[in-house]
Amino acid sequence: MTRYVILGTGVAGVAAAEAIRVDASAEIIMVGDDPHGYYSRPGLAYYLTGEMLEKHLFPFNTKDFAQLKVRYVRGHAKQILRETHQVEIEGAGLLHYDKLLIAVGAQALRLSIPGAELEGVAKLDSMEDARRILQLAKKARRAIVIGGGITALELVEGLVSRNVKVTYLLRGDRYWNNVLDEHESRIIEGRLKEEGVELIFHAEALEISGRKGHIEALRLLDGRTLKCDFVAYAIGIQPRLELAQNAALAMDRGILVNEFLQTNDADIYAAGDVAQIYDPLSGRSVLDSLWGPARLQGFVAGKNMSGGRHAYIKAVPFNVTRLAGLTTTIIGTVGRGRDEDIVGIARGDSETFRALPEALETESNFDVNHLRLVVGQKTLLGAVLMGDQSLSVPLQKMIIASADISSIRPTLLEGKQPIADVLIRFWQEWRQHDSRA
Amino acid sequence: MPIFDFLRAESNRHTASSAGQVVPDSARCVQCGICTYNCPIGIDVRRYAWAGEAVVNSRCLTCGECIARCPRGVLRFEQTDLFVETAR
Numbered sequence: 001m002t003r004y005v006i007l008g009t010g011v012a013g014v015a016a017a018e019a020i021r022v023d024a025s026a027e028i029i030m031v032g033d034d035p036h037g038y039y040s041r042p043g044l045a046y047y048l049t050g051e052m053l054e055k056h057l058f059p060f061n062t063k064d065f066a067q068l069k070v071r072y073v074r075g076h077a078k079q080i081l082r083e084t085h086q087v088e089i090e091g092a093g094l095l096h097y098d099k100l101l102i103a104v105g106a107q108a109l110r111l112s113i114p115g116a117e118l119e120g121v122a123k124l125d126s127m128e129d130a131r132r133i134l135q136l137a138k139k140a141r142r143a144i145v146i147g148g149g150i151t152a153l154e155l156v157e158g159l160v161s162r163n164v165k166v167t168y169l170l171r172g173d174r175y176w177n178n179v180l181d182e183h184e185s186r187i188i189e190g191r192l193k194e195e196g197v198e199l200i201f202h203a204e205a206l207e208i209s210g211r212k213g214h215i216e217a218l219r220l221l222d223g224r225t226l227k228c229d230f231v232a233y234a235i236g237i238q239p240r241l242e243l244a245q246n247a248a249l250a251m252d253r254g255i256l257v258n259e260f261l262q263t264n265d266a267d268i269y270a271a272g273d274v275a276q277i278y279d280p281l282s283g284r285s286v287l288d289s290l291w292g293p294a295r296l297q298g299f300v301a302g303k304n305m306s307g308g309r310h311a312y313i314k315a316v317p318f319n320v321t322r323l324a325g326l327t328t329t330i331i332g333t334v335g336r337g338r339d340e341d342i343v344g345i346a347r348g349d350s351e352t353f354r355a356l357p358e359a360l361e362t363e364s365n366f367d368v369n370h371l372r373l374v375v376g377q378k379t380l381l382g383a384v385l386m387g388d389q390s391l392s393v394p395l396q397k398m399i400i401a402s403a404d405i406s407s408i409r410p411t412l413l414e415g416k417q418p419i420a421d422v423l424i425r426f427w428q429e430w431r432q433h434d435s436r437a
Numbered sequence: 438m439p440i441f442d443f444l445r446a447e448s449n450r451h452t453a454s455s456a457g458q459v460v461p462d463s464a465r466c467v468q469c470g471i472c473t474y475n476c477p478i479g480i481d482v483r484r485y486a487w488a489g490e491a492v493v494n495s496r497c498l499t500c501g502e503c504i505a506r507c508p509r510g511v512l513r514f515e516q517t518d519l520f521v522e523t524a525r
Contacts, residue, residue, distance in 0.1 A: 011468070043469030052474055059468040059483055225507070291467040320465050320509040327508065389510045393462070 001337050003027045004305060005095060008079045008103035009038045011291055012272030012298030014060065015361035016101050017070050019302025024213055026306060028069065029097075031089060031383055033076040036127040042348070044130045048158025054127070056099055068336055077104070080247040082265055099305040102244065102255060103298055106237040106273035106289060109343055111146065115208025118176075121231045123299045124158075125368040130332035133232065137162040140230035144169060144218050146205050148341025150174055150321050150348040153188070157324065160195050167226060168192065169203040171340040176251065179335040179355050181372060183363070184384055191368075200226075236343035237289060239274040252276055253344070254287050259311040261301040269305055271297035279314045286351035287344075288317055305373070317350035320392065328366060329392040332382030332399045334374055353382075362412050364419045371420050377411060378406050391420060394427040402434035453455055457514040460487035466511040472503035486511055 002247050004020050007014045009032030039057045046052040065072065075089040080102075086094045108125040110116065122133050122142070133155070137143075143164045145155045152168070153175075159166050174185035189199055204221035209232055218226045241252040250256045250264040254276030261269050261277075272294035279286045288294075293314070300312040318331040333355050345351060364371040369387035373380055379402045383395045398405070405412070408426045411418050431437035463486055472482035478496050482503045485492045492503075504512040 040468045040470060042467035043471075046469055046471060052471060056470045058473045059470065059487060267487065292464045321507050327510065329510070392510050393513075 001025050001027055002098045002306070002394075003029065003100070004099050005097035006030045006101045006103060006300075007087065007363060008032055008101075008105055008272070008274075009034055009072075010041065010103060010105050010272060010294065011038070012100065012103035012105075012294040012301075014038050015295045015298030016067055016103065016271065016302030016305070019299045020244065020306045021068050021070075023306050026069075029071045029073055029095065031073045031075060031077050031087065031095070033074070034126055034128075035074070035238075037072070039127055040197040041126075043098075044124065044127065045154035045158065047130050048133060048154060049161040054131070056141060057127070060220060067215070078242060079244055079265060080268070082247055084270070085267065088413075095189050097267075099271070101265075101298075101301055101305060102268065102270045102274055103272045103294075103301075104240045104243065106239045106345075106347075108234065109236045110236055111205075111231075111233045111235060113205055113207055115210060115215070115218075118208055118215050119213045120210070120229060121208060121233070121316045123233055124155055132159065134162070136230055137164050140164045142167070142228045143230040143232060144226060144228045145206075145232050145234075146341075147234035147236075148339050149234060149236075149346030150319075151346060152341070153192075153323055155191065155234060156197055157195075159230075160197060162229065165196070165198075165202060167198045167228070169205060170199065170201050171204055173201050176341075177335075178337045179330060180384065181361075181363075182374065184370065184386065187368065187370060187386060188324045188327070191326060195324070204247040207398070233340065234346065236346055237273070239276075239287065241274070244270070252285065254285075256285060259313070260304045260309065261312055262304065269301040271301040277312070277314050282352060282355040286314075286355075288314075288350040288352070289345055289347045290317060290319055290350055293412055311414040318354045318396055318399075319348050319350070320389075321348055323386075325385050327389055329383070329389060329395065331384075331395055332374065332380070333383040334372070334384050360413055362415055362419055364415075371423075373412060373419060373423075375405075375409060378404050378409075380402075380405055391427075394423070394431075397437055398427065398430065401434065403430055403434065457495065457516050459485075459492040459497065459499065459503060459512050460515040461489060461491075461511050462513075463489040463511075465509045467509065469508070471506050471508065472512060475502050475506045478501060482512070491515065 017028050040107050043057045075092045078088045078090050108123040143159045143166050145168045156166050156168050175188050206221050207219045210216050215229050244251050244255045255270040257270050257275050273289050276285045300310050303310050316332045320329045335354050360375045372384045374382035410424050467488040470483045480494050
């Protein structure tokens with residue numbers, strides 16, 4: 001009987017367990033230190049706004065895990081002993097493995113300014129964090145949110161819906177500048193202002209001050225002092241690399257894996273936010289922090305751990321999310337450069353989003369319905385779609401399939417006709433003739 | 438007249454929606470469960486989305502609540518031919 005040990009209880013780990021379970025005799029053990037086990041991390045945003053109750057964020061119940069015949073060990077994996085095929089679990093001793101999956105995800109980077117340790121400073125990384133934010137929000141009157149990307153807006157929106165007055169600090173001159181273009185940033189910022197959020201640009205938090213452990217104010221680099229009683233931040237995430245580092249596995253920004261999701265140790269695999277994966281689009285190994293790819297990677301790793309030989313081909317990344325209440329689809333390469341509000345990568349983010357080659361762009365706007373296309377020589381390389389989502393699925397399919405758009409390229413770039421209409425007509429034609437539609 | 442209009446709208450809605458089913462696109466789903474939470478008759482729509490299967494449940498009203506509430510455009514109606522045949 002082969003023993004499979006999965007480190008991490010996120011979606012990659014669960015998907016791997018499902019893939020391994022095809023072998024009825026396999027012994028599967030999941031190890032995790034999150035007291036809540038497997039839940040929808042992206043769903044925490046809707047828990048904060050009050051659209052969801054905590055108990056509904058768990059996709060699997062105990063019966064599901066029993067059916068999968070997964071043994072769950074709660075504890076922190078301290079180190080991997082490759083020579084003896086063992087994992088040391090804090091408080092639970094040594095655990096033997098035949099095949100091991102590292103799917104421990106990524107963790108929020110900590111704010112490192114003075115005062116960051118005060119009660120009333122929060123990040124949004126886990127269910128525990130979300131609970132704490134809701135607890136703090138009950139008493140808070142004025143909150144400051146620091147950071148960028150999707151998570152920072154989730155914090156802003158969560159707090160606004162809990163009737164907390166929010167000031168949102170941005171280091172640069174606009175929101176998410178390496179994925180969104182200026183027009184798109186302004187759409188989001190405008191909507192935040194409508195919700196009563198105060199935005200301060202070129203704001204660098206210097207210090208949080210308080211008394212008896214409670215926050216009283218936040219001081220900016222330019223000398224201004226902002227009164228507040230709550231500070232929430234999302235300044236990026238970092239793959240949890242301690243285990244791989246101590247076990248001397250090959251790594252860069254994440255754990256490096258081959259197309260079979262195998263590390264440089266043939267019995268150890270990695271999947272999800274912790275893994276750094278070869279991207280045929282950009283020709284380099286990149287980090288994604290997306291739920292869909294994490295699930296697929298976990299599944300492929302599980303298949304390969306249990307005797308399969310399936311290559312994981314990293315697809316064009318896409319994310320559908322809500323930014324300031326506006327449904328937004330981001331597909332492929334749409335931006336470049338660095339976002340001052342994020343260190344490295346954020347949740348819901350892909351490094352591929354920012355690998356924009358020299359390409360032409362075209363866009364159209366109708367009030368809040370916005371579409372931007374990144375147009376390559378023969379194909380669409382990326383798109384940002386805000387508001388009306390009728391084009392979301394067509395764009396996803398055409399970009400992933402590298403549909404040849406030569407016939408409409410001049411019309412798209414000319415900009416005389418509404419590009420959404422041109423695209424819909426093309427899509428209707430294309431889907432008739434292409435099996436990938 | 439308003440009441441009559443209201444009833445007519447209701448009956449239209451049922452006729453229109455009964456020939457369809459809710460279909461997920463799993464690649465977009467993050468298992469948040471908003472669909473399941475908002476289903477008026479308690480169908481675990483999220484489970485279908487995980488499995489990538491159409492919501493084949495005889496109790497489904499095809500009311501569209503799950504489709505409208507999903508924040509990521511995972512769910513859509515797909516027309517089925519089921520009733521087209523009998524209508525002919």
